[in-house]
Amino acid sequence: xxxxxxxxxxxxxxxxxxxxxxxPPLRPQNRQLAVLxxxxxxxxPLPLVLPPAQGAVAVRILIFxxxxxxxxxxxxxxGMFSFGHAAFFGLGAxxxxxxxxxxxxxxxxxxLAGMAVAAAVAVVIGYFxxxxxxxxxxxxxxxxxxxxxxxxIVTTTEFTNKAVxxxxxxxxxxxxxxxxxxxxxxxxxxxxLGLAGLAALVSILFLHxxxxxxxxxxxxxxxxxxxxxxxxxxYKLMTVALSAAITAVAGAFYTQYYLFVNPDLAFGSSVxxxxxxxxxxxxxxxxxxxxVGAIILGSLxxxxxxxxxxxxxxxxxxxxRSGLDxxxxxxxxxxxxxxxxxxxxxxxxxxxxx
Amino acid sequence: MSPxxxxxxxxxxxxxxxxxxxxxxxxxSDVDFRVGExxxxxxxxxxxxxxxxxxxxxCGALRPDAGRVVFGGRDITGASPDRIARAGMVRTFQLMxxxxxxxxxxxxxxxxxxxxxSRHGLRKRSLDVVERVGLGEWAHCGATELPTAGLKRLExxxxxxxxxxxxxxxxxxxxxxxxxxxxxxxxxxxLREEDxxxxxxxxxxxxxxxxxxxxxxVLDQGRVLAAGSAEEVTSDPRVIEAYLGEEPGGDDD
Numbered sequence: 001x002x003x004x005x006x007x008x009x010x011x012x013x014x015x016x017x018x019x020x021x022x023x024p025p026l027r028p029q030n031r032q033l034a035v036l037x038x039x040x041x042x043x044x045p046l047p048l049v050l051p052p053a054q055g056a057v058a059v060r061i062l063i064f065x066x067x068x069x070x071x072x073x074x075x076x077x078x079g080m081f082s083f084g085h086a087a088f089f090g091l092g093a094x095x096x097x098x099x100x101x102x103x104x105x106x107x108x109x110x111x112l113a114g115m116a117v118a119a120a121v122a123v124v125i126g127y128f129x130x131x132x133x134x135x136x137x138x139x140x141x142x143x144x145x146x147x148x149x150x151x152x153i154v155t156t157t158e159f160t161n162k163a164v165x166x167x168x169x170x171x172x173x174x175x176x177x178x179x180x181x182x183x184x185x186x187x188x189x190x191x192x193l194g195l196a197g198l199a200a201l202v203s204i205l206f207l208h209x210x211x212x213x214x215x216x217x218x219x220x221x222x223x224x225x226x227x228x229x230x231x232x233x234x235y236k237l238m239t240v241a242l243s244a245a246i247t248a249v250a251g252a253f254y255t256q257y258y259l260f261v262n263p264d265l266a267f268g269s270s271v272x273x274x275x276x277x278x279x280x281x282x283x284x285x286x287x288x289x290x291x292v293g294a295i296i297l298g299s300l301x302x303x304x305x306x307x308x309x310x311x312x313x314x315x316x317x318x319x320x321r322s323g324l325d326x327x328x329x330x331x332x333x334x335x336x337x338x339x340x341x342x343x344x345x346x347x348x349x350x351x352x353x354x
Numbered sequence: 355m356s357p358x359x360x361x362x363x364x365x366x367x368x369x370x371x372x373x374x375x376x377x378x379x380x381x382x383s384d385v386d387f388r389v390g391e392x393x394x395x396x397x398x399x400x401x402x403x404x405x406x407x408x409x410x411x412x413c414g415a416l417r418p419d420a421g422r423v424v425f426g427g428r429d430i431t432g433a434s435p436d437r438i439a440r441a442g443m444v445r446t447f448q449l450m451x452x453x454x455x456x457x458x459x460x461x462x463x464x465x466x467x468x469x470x471x472s473r474h475g476l477r478k479r480s481l482d483v484v485e486r487v488g489l490g491e492w493a494h495c496g497a498t499e500l501p502t503a504g505l506k507r508l509e510x511x512x513x514x515x516x517x518x519x520x521x522x523x524x525x526x527x528x529x530x531x532x533x534x535x536x537x538x539x540x541x542x543x544x545l546r547e548e549d550x551x552x553x554x555x556x557x558x559x560x561x562x563x564x565x566x567x568x569x570x571x572v573l574d575q576g577r578v579l580a581a582g583s584a585e586e587v588t589s590d591p592r593v594i595e596a597y598l599g600e601e602p603g604g605d606d607d
Contacts, residue, residue: 224451229439
């Protein structure tokens with residue numbers, strides 16, 4: 001009795017079983033890898049054609065993209081909504097800054113160390129949050145609390161220079177090993193592009209891996225996944241660790257690019273908000289959402305910064321104020337959630353399928 | 355009451371003195387039975403009798419307050435659901451729980467991927483299972499596009515893809531029209547014949563219980579009211595009374 005004769009599904013009218021269904025011609029993973037390769041190729045010559053000011057915006061966009069790809073792994077693919085990714089960004093920034101300033105360790109090594117520290121902390125936070133079954137808003141609040149805790153600890157600890165933070169010592173000339181170049185050097189852009197490209201590559205491979213399928217299943221229905229033998233805790237912790245590690249790379253590179261980091265820049269809640277806003281606008285749980293969101297928010301943050309520096313006459317009251325970028329993100333976030341709840345990429349993908 | 359398995363083969367599952375309270379409300383008390391390897395055990399009882407709670411306790415979703423669950427000679431009381439499933443005891447849910455972002459085939463692959471195997475082997479095995487439950491034409495559809503009957507089969511397919519030694523089915527026939535039930539019943543019978551799978555199934559449709567079960571366990575208010583062949587239990591006055599005089603053989607159509 002393995003034949004299918006006589007077995008037809010009744011139910012929704014119009015959902016005839018005779019509908020021809022074919023497998024997609026190109027595996028999604030390969031399609032996404034091809035798109036990534038094209039994007040990278042197009043982006044490589046950008047710093048050579050853009051004016052220097054725009055080059056800085058491009059680097060900022062890539063830092064946003066790194067953070068966003070990291071956040072999306074956990075909150076999008078894994079469905080564990082984090083409001084505290086500043087914790088991992090900050091750990092990446094501080095670990096690499098500390099190692100460089102105090103022990104003259106290359107920021108590349110510092111970056112790896114920062115990834116390890118962030119992943120380890122994420123596993124601890126995750127373990128307790130999952131152990132006590134925090135979900136949804138409660139989970140988000142717990143991650144926020146941990147990030148704030150880290151910010152306060154760093155602000156009051158001698159060893160991390162309290163509120164002052166770290167200033168990266170300048171070297172003479174430029175050095176790839178120290179990730180230091182002339183301010184307008186395209187090298188910053190290429191390094192950031194390489195890191196962001198690698199992060200996107202990892203997120204694509206992760207999503208389509210065996211592990212990624214388990215993670216998706218746990219997000220869709222945790223009890224069902226467990227009942228089918230999925231070790232839920234292990235895969236959630238792996239997801240959280242990967243997400244934290246990617247976000248730590250953003251922090252480490254950020255410090256190296258701006259040559260300066262302090263508790264608010266690294267662990268402040270606006271960092272977490274940036275990560276969230278980028279992905280929500282671009283499309284949660286999609287591969288390209290974080291990238292599209294980063295391009296939009298990165299450019300916007302430049303526009304708002306310019307507005308604050310030299311506001312046109314009718315916006316004179318903005319002169320010298322700060323925080324406009326966050327206000328703009330908030331408005332944009334509300335609009336997107338209201339009009340395109342799946343984000344830009346999510347909405348386009350849904351239309352495409354229909 | 356003689357709740358021992360009548361088969362000569364070994365014991366697949368031994369539930370000993372299991373009890374479960376929900377904030378003082380007694381959901382299960384002193385539930386005691388064994389299932390032999392390759393046996394098919396039907397579980398019936400009025401609504402709220404504790405049938406699904408019993409499944410939850412056996413499969414690790416709930417920890418019992420008393421008693422033990424022994425599966426294949428190993429005490430698995432309080433083990434996590436995923437470990438029990440990987441050990442070979444798999445359950446389906448009464449309310450279907452598809453992975454909504456995946457296709458039918460991907461849903462099944464997820465259950466089949468615990469064994470290390472080539473991508474090709476995994477795909478082939480998953481397709482085989484999808485065909486076996488009659489969802490072949492739907493393999494590449496989104497799981498949420500399936501009608502109720504299809505979702506029921508998807509639940510079954512995912513469980514089968516685990517190659518379970520013991521399969522616990524929570525009302526697989528509910529929501530199916532009679533014509534849809536037949537092939538499912540044939541499939542379940544074939545599972546025992548061909549794969550030697552031990553089956554425990556909760557079911558309200560008595561015709562199916564009569565046809566498939568070697569033995570029937572009747573639960574009422576969290577206790578084992580009766581156990582025996584389908585004929586024995588349906589003629590048991592206590593069972594008839596538990597159903598408030600309504601004929602337990604009455605079909606819901």
